[in-house]
Structures are given as C-alpha cells and as structure tokens.
Amino acid sequence: MSPHPGRPGPRVALDLAGLPFGQGAHLLVQRALAGLEPGQELAVTGRDPELFVHLSAWCRGHGHRVRPGEDPDGTAPADAPGGPPRGPVRAVIGRGPGGPDRWAGAARAGGAAPDGIVARPDAGWGLAARGALVEDGAPAPSFDLAERDLVWAEVAPRLYAHAASAQWDPATAVPWDAPVDLPPAVEAAVVQVMTYLVENEQAALVVPARLLTRIHPHFREVVQLLAVQAADEARHVEVFTRRALLRDATMGTSSAGGRASLAGLLTEPDFALASFLLSVLGEGSFLNLLSFLDRHAPDPVTRAVVRLAHQDEARHVAFGVAHLEHRASVEPALRGRLRGAVERRHDMLRDTAGLNQDVMDALVVLAAGGWEPAAIGRGHHQVQGLLAAMDQGRQRRLVRLGFPADEAADLSALHTRNFM
Amino acid sequence: MTLLTGAVAYDPKVVAVWTGFRTWLTERGLPFDFLLYSHYERQVEDLAAGRIHAAWLSPLAWIRCRRLAAARGARPRPLVMRDTDRGLRSVIAVRADAPYANVHDLKGRTVAVGAVDSPQATLIPLSLLRAEGLKPGEDVRVRRHDVGVGLHGDHVGGEREAARALLSGEADAACLLDASHLLFGQEGTLPPGSTRLLTSTAAYDHCVLAVSDAVPAAAADRLRDLLLGMDPADAEVRRLFDLEGLNAWLPGRDEGFTALATAVDETGFYDAAGRVTAEDYRP
Numbered sequence: 001m002s003p004h005p006g007r008p009g010p011r012v013a014l015d016l017a018g019l020p021f022g023q024g025a026h027l028l029v030q031r032a033l034a035g036l037e038p039g040q041e042l043a044v045t046g047r048d049p050e051l052f053v054h055l056s057a058w059c060r061g062h063g064h065r066v067r068p069g070e071d072p073d074g075t076a077p078a079d080a081p082g083g084p085p086r087g088p089v090r091a092v093i094g095r096g097p098g099g100p101d102r103w104a105g106a107a108r109a110g111g112a113a114p115d116g117i118v119a120r121p122d123a124g125w126g127l128a129a130r131g132a133l134v135e136d137g138a139p140a141p142s143f144d145l146a147e148r149d150l151v152w153a154e155v156a157p158r159l160y161a162h163a164a165s166a167q168w169d170p171a172t173a174v175p176w177d178a179p180v181d182l183p184p185a186v187e188a189a190v191v192q193v194m195t196y197l198v199e200n201e202q203a204a205l206v207v208p209a210r211l212l213t214r215i216h217p218h219f220r221e222v223v224q225l226l227a228v229q230a231a232d233e234a235r236h237v238e239v240f241t242r243r244a245l246l247r248d249a250t251m252g253t254s255s256a257g258g259r260a261s262l263a264g265l266l267t268e269p270d271f272a273l274a275s276f277l278l279s280v281l282g283e284g285s286f287l288n289l290l291s292f293l294d295r296h297a298p299d300p301v302t303r304a305v306v307r308l309a310h311q312d313e314a315r316h317v318a319f320g321v322a323h324l325e326h327r328a329s330v331e332p333a334l335r336g337r338l339r340g341a342v343e344r345r346h347d348m349l350r351d352t353a354g355l356n357q358d359v360m361d362a363l364v365v366l367a368a369g370g371w372e373p374a375a376i377g378r379g380h381h382q383v384q385g386l387l388a389a390m391d392q393g394r395q396r397r398l399v400r401l402g403f404p405a406d407e408a409a410d411l412s413a414l415h416t417r418n419f420m
Numbered sequence: 421m422t423l424l425t426g427a428v429a430y431d432p433k434v435v436a437v438w439t440g441f442r443t444w445l446t447e448r449g450l451p452f453d454f455l456l457y458s459h460y461e462r463q464v465e466d467l468a469a470g471r472i473h474a475a476w477l478s479p480l481a482w483i484r485c486r487r488l489a490a491a492r493g494a495r496p497r498p499l500v501m502r503d504t505d506r507g508l509r510s511v512i513a514v515r516a517d518a519p520y521a522n523v524h525d526l527k528g529r530t531v532a533v534g535a536v537d538s539p540q541a542t543l544i545p546l547s548l549l550r551a552e553g554l555k556p557g558e559d560v561r562v563r564r565h566d567v568g569v570g571l572h573g574d575h576v577g578g579e580r581e582a583a584r585a586l587l588s589g590e591a592d593a594a595c596l597l598d599a600s601h602l603l604f605g606q607e608g609t610l611p612p613g614s615t616r617l618l619t620s621t622a623a624y625d626h627c628v629l630a631v632s633d634a635v636p637a638a639a640a641d642r643l644r645d646l647l648l649g650m651d652p653a654d655a656e657v658r659r660l661f662d663l664e665g666l667n668a669w670l671p672g673r674d675e676g677f678t679a680l681a682t683a684v685d686e687t688g689f690y691d692a693a694g695r696v697t698a699e700d701y702r703p
Contacts, residue, residue, distance in 0.1 A: 020605075020612065020613075021602065022602050022605035022606050022612070022614055023605075049616060049617065050601075050616070050617050051600045053509060053511055053601070053617060053620050054598065054601070054602045056507065056509065056598060056599075056623075057508075057509075057598040057599035057601075058602065060503075060504050060506070060507055060508070060599070061504055061599065061665075062667065063503055063504075063667030063668060096503075096667060096668075097668065099669075102652065102658060104653040105653065105655060135654065135655070136655040137655025137659050138659055165555050211470075392560075
C-alpha cells in the first residue's frame with residue numbers, strides 16, 4: 001500500500017543501461033512492472049536514445065500509463081556530477097489494469113506426470129502440454145478419443161521409454177555388405193516374402209498413424225508410443241524393401257486377397273477393436289512369422305532385418321494386450337465386441353483367398369533349403385508348424401484377455417489367413 | 421432499431437472482429453449489425469447521409485466526418501476509442517551513420533513516407549517538417565509509398581516500404597509511427613542499430629467509433645456503456661480485444677486531432693465542407 005493514500009506511491013528504479021528497447025529491454029520492464037505494489041511507479045533510466053519513444057509505444061500497446069521523466073530524450077549527460085548515479089530518469093510507468101485478467105479463468109490441464117492424468121480432459125485444453133496453466137477461450141480441436149479408459153494402459157509410459165531407447169538405424173544396424181549369393185529360386189523366395197512384409201507393414205503404419213491423430217494430447221504417452229510405432233513400421237518398410245532389391249531391382253507379387261484382408265484393418269474406427277485386430281491378432285501372428293524367418297533365413301541380411309523388426313513388433317503387441325486388459329477391466333461387454341469384430345472380418349473375407357499362394361510357397365522353399373522332395377516335405381512340415389504356433393500364440397493372448405479356452409480356440413481359427 | 425455500424429475491411433480479420441462484436445452485443449440485448457466498406461471515404465459519406473448509424477473511423481475519416489456533418493449542421497460524436505489509440509507519435513528516422521543532427525539538415529534530401537492518406541506516416545510528419553520551415557516537395561523531396569490507398573494508413577505496407585527505402589539509400593529519412601519503428605526493429609526490417617530517430621511529433625489520437633447525432637441518445641449510450649463494460653476476464657472479450665488490438669475501451673474524445681486537422685488544411689486534403697480536394701488521391 002502507498003505510504004501516502006491518494007498520492008502517487010514511491011518509485012521503483014529500473015536501469016536499462018545501454019540496452020535498446022527493441023532488443024529485449026521490454027522483458028526487464030515487464031518483470032519490474034509485475035513486482036510493483038499498488039500505487040508504485042517504475043522510473044526507468046537508460047542510455048538508448050530511442051528509449052522514451054519506444055517505451056511509450058510499448059506501454060500504449062500493453063495498457064500501461066507512461067509519462068516523460070526528467071529527461072525523456074536522454075540528452076543530459078549520464079552520471080553528471082552531483083546527479084543520480086544512473087543518469088536522468090527517461091520515463092515513469094504506471095502499471096495498467098491488463099495482464100492478470102488474462103489468466104483469471106485459466107485452469108491446470110491435469111498434472112504433468114502420468115499420475116496427473118484425468119479421466120476426461122477438457123476438449124478446450126487442446127494441444128496444451130499436460131500440466132500447463134491453460135488460458136480459456138481457444139477453439140477446441142476435435143480429438144474424439146478423449147477418455148482415459150478408451151486409450152490408456154499403465155504400461156504406456158514405460159513402453160514409450162523403451163521404444164525411444166530401442167530405435168535402430170537402418171543404415172548401420174543391418175550388415176548390408178555381407179555376402180548374399182543365393183540360388184535364384186531361394187533369392188526369389190526371399191524377395192516374395194519381403195514384398196509381402198512391406199505390404200503388411202504399410203498397413204501397420206497407417207493404422208496407428210490414423211488413430212494417434214484422434215487421441216486427446218492429454219494422453220501424450222499413448223500418442224508418443226503410437227508415433228514411434230508408426231516410425232518403427234516406416235523403418236521396417238525401408239529395410240524389407242532394401243533386402244528385396246539387394247540382388248535384383250524387381251519386387252514380388254501382391255495378391256488381391258491379401259490386400260482385401262489388410263483393407264479391413266484400415267476401416268476399423270474403434271480404438272479397442274483396431275488395437276485388437278492389428279496388434280493382438282495380426283502383429284501377434286507376425287511375431288511367429290518373423291521368428292520363423294529368422295530361423296530359416298538363408299543369408300545374414302535377411303536374418304538381421306527380420307530380427308530387428310521382431311524386437312519392435314513385440315513392443316507393439318505388448319501395448320495392444322495391456323490396453324485391452326485395462327479396457328476389459330472397466331468394460332465388461334468388451335469381449336463380446338472383440339468377438340464380433342473377428343467374426344465380422346471373417347465374414348467379409350470369407351470369399352477371398354487370404355494369404356497369397358506365392359508367399360506360402362516361398363515360406364516352404366525357405367524352410368526346405370533345397371529342392372529334393374524330402375527337403376520340400378520338411379519345409380511344408382515347418383510351415384504347418386508355423387501356422388500351429390501362430391494359432392497357439394493367438395489363443396494364449398485371447399485367454400489373457402479373459403476369453404475361455406474353447407472360445408479363444410474358436411476365435412483364433414476365424415483370424416485371417418493372411419496372418420496380419 | 422438495429423444499430424448499423426460501418427467498418428473498413430483493411431484486413432480479413434475485420435470480419436472476425438465485427439462478427440464477434442455483433443454477437444456479443446446482440447446477446448446483451450442491443451440489436452447491432454455491421455456493414456463493411458473497401459475504403460474510408462464512402463463509409464464517411466454514408467454516415468453523413470444517414471445510411472449507417474455509426475462507423476469505426478480512422479483519424480482522417482473522423483476529421484472528414486466532422487466537416488461533412490458541420491456543413492449540414494449535424495454533430496456526430498466520438499463514442500468510444502481504444503486505449504491504444506491515445507498518445508501516438510510519429511517519428512522521422514535516418515540511417516545511424518547519416519550526418520544529420522536535426523530536421524533542418526534534411527533540406528534538399530529525400531524523405532520516404534507512407535501512403536498519401538496515412539495520418540501517421542505521411543500527413544502528420546510532413547506537417548512537422550512544414551512547421552520546421554521545410555516545405556515538402558520544395559525543400560525536401562517526398563518519396564511516397566501508396567500501399568492501400570483509401571485505408572488511411574491502416575495497411576502498414578506503405579510504412580514498411582518507406583523503411584526499406586531508407587535502408588536501401590533511396591531515401592535519406594523515413595516517416596513512421598513510433599510503434600512501427602519499434603516493430604520493424606524487432607522483426608528485422610530495420611536491423612538493430614541501423615537507424616536512429618531525428619525527431620518525433622507531439623502525441624496525438626487515432627481511431628474512434630463515431631455515432632451520428634440522428635441516433636437516439638439512449639441507443640448510442642447503451643452501445644457506449646456495453647463497450648466500456650467489456651471485461652477482458654471474459655475469454656470471448658479477450659479474443660476480440662486481442663484481434664482488435666486494445667486492452668480496454670475508453671470514452672471517445674475530440675482533442676487529439678489538432679495536428680492532423682492542421683495537416684489536412686495545409687495539404688488541402690479535404691476542404692472545410694468535407695469534400696475530397698487532394699488532387700492525387702484515388703481511393
């Protein structure tokens with residue numbers, strides 16, 4: 001409070017030295033004004049010749065009152081004998097009423113750490129950082145996945161940290177210069193499998209990329225995790241393509257049935273169902289496929305690319321399963337909806353061929369390792385083993401989500417023959 | 421009655437501003453609508469002719485509004501103004517290494533100004549030179565930058581061109597609004613330390629919301645009171661204030677236009693009856 005009620009309060013001094021007003025001095029003025037008591041004024045000294053003109057323009061724009069000091073033009077010599085030590089006062093400022101009002105209706109957007117996440121973040125928080133003090137009044141972006149239970153899993157922050165630390169560089173993580181000199185038929189089988197993997201990874205890139213744009217940024221760890229997941233798939237697409245073209249510039253075939261199966265993944269709008277179809281069933285099956293290819297890879301480049309992709313896919317599956325476990329705990333009807341999604345996709349794909357026959361044949365050739373009838377027989381047997389392992393893996397994950405064993409077996413059998 | 425207010429569309433944001441004010445005012449029971457003009461002259465003529473009730477006016481338009489009204493015996497009033505429209509100054513800047521110590525040293529030199537109808541970057545600073553004994557066009561060459569003619573200098577493009585002309589050496593001095601000189605320094609149009617100020621004018625006022633005296637006093641007062649009561653604690657009000665560039669509405673006042681009125685008379689921009697008499701002015 002002013003010591004003289006009704007009269008101007010004491011002045012607080014601010015010396016800007018030689019700092020021109022247009023080069024950041026407004027920060028010092030702003031800081032000094034924020035510290036003024038009611039009734040106090042700010043007496044500004046400084047050597048910038050344009051100080052008073054610029055300070056006046058700035059104060060006008062910000063709603064502060066300003067009047068000339070003893071020497072607004074700064075023509076008096078600074079530190080004159082007997083004068084004030086900082087030179088003459090150039091301007092005197094009284095703080096305007098603006099400023100604090102701007103934050104009158106502001107609210108914290110939850111807490112910054114994961115334990116500060118709220119169940120239903122305000123749509124108006126929009127892109128603000130979680131935990132930020134959010135001024136009200138901006139238009140609300142439309143993030144329709146805006147409830148904690150719709151997207152969250154407790155493991156998301158840990159999985160994101162792991163994902164960020166486990167990024168690998170396609171240029172250096174794969175021994176591209178290793179000798180690769182395969183019989184033409186085996187090389188063709190590798191090219192066909194890589195062509196198939198690229199197609200599937202492109203679907204696995206698009207699905208999380210579409211979903212993450214719909215998630216309220218308040219659930220940033222989930223957005224981050226899906227962003228890395230999409231980036232993972234981008235690298236998979238790169239290394240599989242590069243391996244396919246290592247010896248010959250021609251890719252393999254893409255079947256209509258395979259692409260029809262993947263198209264069904266792209267059109268699923270429900271976050272839980274999309275996660276279920278892509279991550280739990282599709283990428284879960286791919287874990288078995290990539291392990292199979294690692295075991296039967298005919299060259300070190302093929303082995304490296306499928307092994308690296310396997311690391312990433314395991315993380316994608318882990319988030320999908322964890323999210324659906326969380327979701328099932330709060331939504332008892334979830335399992336019925338998951339079942340319906342598998343059945344619907346099965347019905348849609350009933351009249352399509354499923355897996356590209358060229359891919360199936362290529363897997364047999366890779367597992368056979370030769371063209372003798374006995375080798376081909378062994379290869380066929382290995383692929384049958386792969387299909388069984390995929391089925392068991394799916395059943396195991398379905399049981400983990402709470403499906404009874406017999407229902408899990410039925411549902412796993414309905415999964416697309418295209419694997420993804 | 422619906423209070424019909426004119427505004428000049430000098431920028432696309434004008435639509436957002438007046439749509440916002442229209443909504444805000446009608447929600448509070450004041451029937452209000454707006455009409456957009458492409459330049460100030462037609463708007464002022466329509467206000468004088470009673471085709472609109474009120475108008476957001478540049479200071480130059482306010483001068484003409486007063487003269488047109490006076491010729492008909494009417495007395496429009498400046499209802500409200502932005503706090504940011506009080507106490508503006510124009511400056512005359514030169515390059516930092518120029519040998520000029522005061523405005524008299526500009527004799528025989530070239531001075532860059534804004535558009536022909538810019539109060540802040542042309543009319544008022546050239547009037548200052550005149551007061552100092554330098555006749556524009558005779559004692560100093562004037563290099564005009566006619567961007568947005570008819571917008572009365574609301575378009576900052578002319579001033580920016582003037583600043584560039586100073587920097588490039590095409591001109592020896594440039595006339596600018598104080599805030600524009602600060603802005604051009606901050607945004608890099610004028611690199612730090614490249615210019616200095618030779619002089620600045622006395623403070624003057626800028627835009628006003630003018631209302632015709634044909635409008636019933638109760639309606640005008642209601643508009644004034646609603647505007648003066650706008651509280652920036654309200655997010656919508658804050659959005660409108662940010663767009664329109666004010667911190668608070670203040671009552672309108674008529675005393676800050678003397679320098680401009682003098683400049684208008686010196687140049688014969690308008691005559692005493694408010695007719696446009698500037699020869700090379702084509703909005």
